[in-house]
Amino acid sequence: MTLAEYRGAKPSHEREPEHDESGHPGPLEYARIGIILAVITAVEVAIFYASLSKWALVVVLVLLSALKFAMVVLWFMHLKFDAPVFSWFFVGGLALASLLFVVVLSTLGGGLF
Amino acid sequence: LSQHAGALETSTGLDNRKLLMWLFLASECLFFGSLIGAYLLYRGDHEVPCAAGELSACVFPSDRAVNGVEYQGLFDIPFTSVSAFVLLMSSVTMVLALAAIQRGNQRALRVWLFTTALLGIIFVSGQAFEFTEFHEKGLSLSTNLFGTTFFVLTGFHGAHVTVGVLILLSLFVMAMRGRLNQAKSLNVELAGLYWHFVDVVWIAIFTLVYLIQP
Numbered sequence: 001m002t003l004a005e006y007r008g009a010k011p012s013h014e015r016e017p018e019h020d021e022s023g024h025p026g027p028l029e030y031a032r033i034g035i036i037l038a039v040i041t042a043v044e045v046a047i048f049y050a051s052l053s054k055w056a057l058v059v060v061l062v063l064l065s066a067l068k069f070a071m072v073v074l075w076f077m078h079l080k081f082d083a084p085v086f087s088w089f090f091v092g093g094l095a096l097a098s099l100l101f102v103v104v105l106s107t108l109g110g111g112l113f
Numbered sequence: 114l115s116q117h118a119g120a121l122e123t124s125t126g127l128d129n130r131k132l133l134m135w136l137f138l139a140s141e142c143l144f145f146g147s148l149i150g151a152y153l154l155y156r157g158d159h160e161v162p163c164a165a166g167e168l169s170a171c172v173f174p175s176d177r178a179v180n181g182v183e184y185q186g187l188f189d190i191p192f193t194s195v196s197a198f199v200l201l202m203s204s205v206t207m208v209l210a211l212a213a214i215q216r217g218n219q220r221a222l223r224v225w226l227f228t229t230a231l232l233g234i235i236f237v238s239g240q241a242f243e244f245t246e247f248h249e250k251g252l253s254l255s256t257n258l259f260g261t262t263f264f265v266l267t268g269f270h271g272a273h274v275t276v277g278v279l280i281l282l283s284l285f286v287m288a289m290r291g292r293l294n295q296a297k298s299l300n301v302e303l304a305g306l307y308w309h310f311v312d313v314v315w316i317a318i319f320t321l322v323y324l325i326q327p
Contacts, residue, residue, distance in 0.1 A: 024211075025212075030209055030212065034202065041194070061324050065317060069317065075208075076208045097145070101146055105150060
């Protein structure tokens with residue numbers, strides 16, 4: 001009897017693999033990412049009620065939402081694991097949208113502050 | 114391509130349906146980017162030109178107050194936070210559905226697909242409730258530029274979630290009838306890409322519209 005069997009742990013071939021045949025993460029890693037996303041959302045709401053300066057509030061909230069955005073896109077949409085061409089398409093669309101965003105707001109006014 | 118038995122061989126080595134979905138999502142980035150830009154521009158914290166004779170600019174009054182209430186006061190942040198959490202968790206259940214079909218676990222696939230659709234329905238119901246509340250407080254599509262840009266932005270997002278729910282329910286029915294097996298996992302993956310995109314758009318809207326207020 002091995003030490004792992006003695007402790008009641010499943011042998012490695014019976015455990016849920018971290019990554020499947022397609023190269024995508026397993027359910028456990030997805031659950032971990034989900035918990036992190038939930039915690040970040042709770043932190044965002046807490047920051048909203050904290051008495052931070054306007055500038056600090058905007059910077060922290062934008063950074064946290066960018067982190068959530070990146071985690072969903074990289075892990076749940078598999079851009080971290082799939083062919084790079086999919087990333088180029090998506091980042092291209094995102095870059096054009098950001099450019100449009102900056103040009104419109106800088107020429108016509110408005111913004112986050 | 115080996116993971117998608119039904120896929121045809123392509124010159125890129127990639128499935129054309131997946132390529133097309135990513136192109137569609139890239140175009141959706143521009144669509145929602147322009148709606149969010151319009152909201153930030155016209156949410157009412159700056160003057161909107163309304164010279165004599167320029168009827169198009171004067172159709173919607175640019176007042177930021179609705180019946181004497183500043184619009185920031187209209188937002189129910191705890192309620193919207195729960196909605197945002199529900200949609201975020203639906204992304205987790207969606208990706209678990211994909212993991213289930215890729216491993217050939219039909220029971221888990223059905224459970225996670227149904228859970229995702231249910232969470233989507235809860236989100237859309239919450240949005241309908243929020244819209245009704247705003248309407249009762251006097252804010253409508255034509256009240257002012259804030260109302261116009263807010264309802265157009267969140268309304269289009271809600272429409273996307275509704276389409277996603279319909280796709281998920283269709284997949285659930287297919288799974289119940291045994292027509293969604295491991296070889297057809299790409300169908301779930303494509304639906305998942307659309308669903309996660311709708312989620313990331315809400316991540317941006319929740320921060321830029323609800324949490325960051327002028």
